[in-house]
Amino acid sequence: MKRNLLLSALLLLLPAPALAMHISEGILPAGWALFWFAAALPFVALGIRQIQARKQLDPSYIPLLGIFGAAVFVFSCFPIPVPVAGSTAHPAGTGLSAMVLGPFASCVIAFISLLLQALFLAHGGLTTLGGNTFSMGVLGSFGGFFAFRLGRLLRLPLFWCGFLAGVAADLLTYFGTSLEMALALHGDLPVLSVLGQIFLAFMPTQIPLCLLEGAVTGGILVYVRKVRPDILKRLGLLKEAVA
Amino acid sequence: MKPQRRLLSLFFVFTLFCAPAPAQEPPAKWPGVDETVVERFASELGREARDPYINTDQGDLLLFLFALAGAAGGFVMGYCWHKIFVAGRKPDDKEH
Numbered sequence: 659m660k661r662n663l664l665l666s667a668l669l670l671l672l673p674a675p676a677l678a679m680h681i682s683e684g685i686l687p688a689g690w691a692l693f694w695f696a697a698a699l700p701f702v703a704l705g706i707r708q709i710q711a712r713k714q715l716d717p718s719y720i721p722l723l724g725i726f727g728a729a730v731f732v733f734s735c736f737p738i739p740v741p742v743a744g745s746t747a748h749p750a751g752t753g754l755s756a757m758v759l760g761p762f763a764s765c766v767i768a769f770i771s772l773l774l775q776a777l778f779l780a781h782g783g784l785t786t787l788g789g790n791t792f793s794m795g796v797l798g799s800f801g802g803f804f805a806f807r808l809g810r811l812l813r814l815p816l817f818w819c820g821f822l823a824g825v826a827a828d829l830l831t832y833f834g835t836s837l838e839m840a841l842a843l844h845g846d847l848p849v850l851s852v853l854g855q856i857f858l859a860f861m862p863t864q865i866p867l868c869l870l871e872g873a874v875t876g877g878i879l880v881y882v883r884k885v886r887p888d889i890l891k892r893l894g895l896l897k898e899a900v901a
Numbered sequence: 902m903k904p905q906r907r908l909l910s911l912f913f914v915f916t917l918f919c920a921p922a923p924a925q926e927p928p929a930k931w932p933g934v935d936e937t938v939v940e941r942f943a944s945e946l947g948r949e950a951r952d953p954y955i956n957t958d959q960g961d962l963l964l965f966l967f968a969l970a971g972a973a974g975g976f977v978m979g980y981c982w983h984k985i986f987v988a989g990r991k992p993d994d995k996e997h
Contacts, residue, residue, distance in 0.1 A: 682940060683950060683954070684949070684951030685943045721981040721985050721989075728975070728981070729978055732971060737933055739931050745936075746932070746934070747934040774970070778957060779966055779970060780953045780956055839946075843943060845946060856938065859937070860938055863938075882986075886985065886989070
């Protein structure tokens with residue numbers, strides 16, 4: 659029995675082509691991989707503190723963490739075919755989680771989701787976990803969070819605030835991926851040129867997808883307002899009457 | 902080694918060598934942006950992706966794990982959703 663288990667474990671380590679949608683294993687050189695770990699981990703650590711603090715104040719915070727944590731995990735490993743581009747990509751989901759749970763808590767969720775995907779789903783990588791956490795967790799969460807705040811500041815209807823958050827989180831995640839690759843791999847080429855090329859190459863797939871993510875994010879916010887407006891008020895997302 | 906076991910081992914080795922050689926496959930439809938963008942640019946810039954340390958992308962194993970992850974994620978989402986938006990809904994909750 660033990661021998662069979664050991665054999666099965668060894669079989670898993672045999673090389674085979676892997677299809678991952680974040681930065682794949684081995685693409686970032688060791689120095690850059692470490693740099694992005696160092697850049698992402700403070701946000702994750704602060705996120706753990708934010709979760710500890712918020713769960714003391716609000717009893718519904720943990721079930722919300724369950725909903726939106728699971729949503730980020732599922733969204734970020736969910737390849738959606740984009741017919742105009744002929745390829746597939748996944749949404750980030752961190753705009754939604756950042757609005758509801760806070761941007762730091764959203765970084766923790768992204769980190770855990772990406773870790774599970776790297777360990778069990780051949781999706782992303784362990785050496786690129788820091789880079790992927792920084793792009794999807796940090797840039798996606800903070801981009802989505804500030805886009806939502808900007809929408810509220812401009813007194814846009816709640817749906818459009820959520821829409822902006824979803825679009826920003828998605829685009830900034832892929833901007834982060836492009837930036838990380840450009841910084842690490844540009845060689846003799848100018849960084850901005852490589853960054854622009856990679857980011858533009860994402861666009862045929864990501865523009866339709868970010869619009870979809872924006873609509874889903876806005877729709878979920880409107881639904882929550884309809885069913886449990888008290889939660890949005892408690893989380894500080896609704897302070898005054900909105901359209 | 903027993904004759905039956907020897908015969909079985911020989912048969913196993915024979916089937917391994919008789920396995921059809923993989924044909925030249927046409928390019929896959931619906932590639933992910935990992936292939937079309939990340940790995941393509943990385944390759945052009947002199948860096949190749951390597952296999953994951955725990956490679957579950959083997960046959961239907963990955964499909965099984967994706968289905969399991971989707972089911973587990975869906976269960977957690979549904980359970981917590983019910984807790985907040987169905988059971989936790991108060992009768993006096995009105996649209997804002």
